Amino acid sequence: MIDPALVATVGYSAAAIEIVMAFPQTIRTVQQRNDYAALAGVSVGSMLLMLVHSTLWMMYGAFNHDIPIFASHAVNVPMFAVILYFVVRARRASRVAP
Template sequence: MPETLISVIGLIAASLTTIAFLPQAIKTWKTKSTDDLSPAMFTLLCSGILLWLIYGILIHDLPIILANGVTICLASIILFYIFKPSQAKKIEHIAIWTNNLEEMKDFYCDVFDAKAGRRYHNPAKRFTSYFLVLSSGARIELMNKGVPALNNSWGHISISVGSKHRVDELTHKVEKKGVEIASYPRSTGDGYYESVIKDPEGNLVEITI
């Protein structure tokens, strides 16, 4: 078999095995969550990839060098988030019920230079909302449910804990302490994984990733 063809086969094989890491790396980068991944497995995998890279360099094999060089970069992203220290809890967003969704959106965008995300609508629940992002990264959720809202109707506070596992863990922990659970952990229609609890005065607090 010609050496050129052998090299092409090697490059194609290397490309496919490298690309296989891309979806997981992108997902981990976006969600910052590695709950379902084994730290031991990924540590061993990265060690093996690194040794393959060193081996490829020593024997001057381009397909091995390229494949394992790119793969170790993608795998390292995942490994970083596996061993990254637990994120500090932070306010994810504040939610406000409003009677005039578009007017409120325009107000915050015009006055505070907020950037509005896509308009979310759930016809079954007659629920519509916008997420607005301020320049600092702070977020406001404007919500309308097709019924009159009280003036200054505060909806809920959302607190990020970093991962699905921590959402489940904290929800279970506070339930044992007697805290009322308004909604158990679930994936929502607008892409969140969250539970909802009530504080001592009945205010809603979302626990989310």
């Protein structure tokens, strides 16, 4: 039998790493939100998939009362939504700009 403390440690560690992985892209996107060229390299499709992916995992964690899964994705969903918002806004603005 696997020690429940070990399982919890692995779960919380994975959750922390997942949040840390998304944080730099979110900060960079917010800082460069008006630099359309800088955001051109961010894939809208990938960010949309990450948003859907994290939303589904968040729901899974909530349904199963799995705090590490729910918590990490509850933090990531807004971060991916912010990235997606600014990237889509930049794409639209770059099409309108002369």
